[in-house]
Amino acid sequence: MTKTDGTTILPVEAESTPRFPTYSVAGRAGTSFKPEHLAAIAADSGQQGFFEVHAENYMGAGGPPHRALERVRRDHPISLHGVCMSLGGPRPLDKEHLSRFKTLIERYEPALVSEHLAWSTHADTYLNDLLPLPYTGATLAYVCDHVDQMQAVIGRTILLENPSTYVLFADSSMNETDFIREISRRTGCGLLLDINNVFVSATNHGFSALEYLRDFPLSKVGEIHLAGHTEQEDDEGELLLIDSHDGPVADAVWRLYEIVIARGGPIPTLIEWDGKIPDWPVLRAEALAAQAILDGHAFRREASHVPG
Template structure:
C-alpha cells in the first residue's frame, strides 16, 4: 500500500470530543465543522488501497485527529493473529498516523473464519498469557501502543478466575498498553449480569485510560423476562450512561471522548450535539489543570 502520511502529530488535546465518521456526514462535517473534535473509523473499512473511502478519510484527516478502531484482530482468540490482517492494519496506521489506535478485548475469528460478533472470553491465567502475547505482537508490528476496550457481554464464564477489571489491569501492566473505557459497555454488562456499574468503575484501572467511548443501547428482555441491554450504537446516549461518564470525568479529569453511532444514523447536527454534550461535561467537571495528558497511544 502506498503511504500518504499527513504531517499532523500523534498528540491530541485531552478535551477532544468526537464521533464515528460516516460518509453520509462528510459534506456537513466539512461545512459545519466540529470544534476540538476527532473522528473514529473502523480499520477494516479502509483496508483497500484507494478509492472513495480513502479520499473521504483523507479529507477528514487533513482537518482532524483520527481514532483507528479495529474490530477483527481477535486479540482474545486462542489461535494466532492473522498476520495478513495485522500487516494491513499496520499499513493503515502508517498511512494516517492516527491519534488513537484501539482494539477490543474479544475474539471474532476461528479457523480462518471471521464472525460478525465480538465474542467474550474466560478471564483465566492461560487466556491472560495469550492476550498479552497478541497485544505484544500487535504493538511491535505497528510500532506504538494500543488502547484495549472493555467489552459489552451477555454471558459470563464459570471458569473465570479473576474479574474483568483485574484482567484488564494485568494486561495493561504486562504489555504497557492503554485502556479504552467504554462507559456504555460498562452499563450494558452490569445490567445484563446484575452487578453495580459504579462498583465496576471503582475497581477499573482508570490510571491507564487514554480514551473513552459513549454510545446508545437498546432495551430488550430475555426468556425469563429480565432486562437485556444490547450495545446497539443506534440511538443517543442514555441518561444513566451520561451520569456514569460525569462521575468518571470528575474522578480522573478530561479524557478524549467519542460518541459511537453506527446504524440508524441521525442528521449530523444531532450527532454533533452528542459530542458537544460530552465536551460540556468535561468542562463542567474538571478544573483547568485536571486533564489527562493524552500523548501517542
C-alpha cells in the first residue's frame, strides 16, 4: 500500500496463532450486531453471514460488551466500523483514539475495517453526528493525510464510506464521486458504498441516485451498506430524508442495490439497524433478502460462463 508521499506502508505481521478462526465475507450478507440478539443468534442454525460492530462501543478493556462480542466472533466474521475518527476534520487525528482502534483490530481480527468520510470533533469535543465537508483541494489533502495516518497505524487498508448529507457547500470545487475516487487513488484505501446514503442525499439535493452510482468507482468497493431512513419536512415544507437506521430498507433502495450488484457482483453487504431495534427474525429477514439478491446474481454470472 502506497502513501501520498510515495512511501510504502508495511503490513503488520500476523500473529503466529490467531485468536479466532478466519472466515470469508465474500458474497455474504450480514447485520449490525446487537447484544440483545445474542441468545437468538446462538440458537439460530441458519446462515447468518457476518456482523458489524461500531468500534467506539468496544473501547473499554472488558465487561459484558466484550464477552458478547467474543462469543459472536468465535463463530462469525465481523466488520469493525468506526464512527468517531473524524477523518474529514481539519484537526489532527486523536492519537489515543487511533491507538484504541488498533487494539480492537488486534483483539478481534475483523474481516473488514471501515470509517466515514465525515468530521465529528471540534476542539476537545466529540459531536454525536457525522458532519459533511466541502469538496475542495485543501480538504482533499488533509483527508488523504488522515487516511494515510490511520492505515499506517493500524496496518490495514480501510474502507471509506460515502456520507448522507443535508447541506451542500458553496465553495466545493469537486463533486462527491470525484472527491472519493481521488482519495482512494492517492491513499490506496477501499470504499464502503452506502446505497441508502446515496438515496437520502439524492432526494435531499435533487440529483439522480442512478447517475451518482454510475459514476461511483465500484471497482474499489469492498462492502455495501443498506439501511432504513425516515421522511420529514424541512423549514420550507419540502421532503427531507434522514438516514435514521431505525426501520427496514426502502423499496427504492432495494432497487438501486439490485442494479449495483448486477454491475459489481456479489459485494459483501451489511444491513444497518441502530434504532427501534426489532426482534432478531426481523433483522435476519432483511439480511436474507440481501443474500438472495447476492446469490441470484452470482448464479447468473456463473451460468453465463458455462461453455455451450
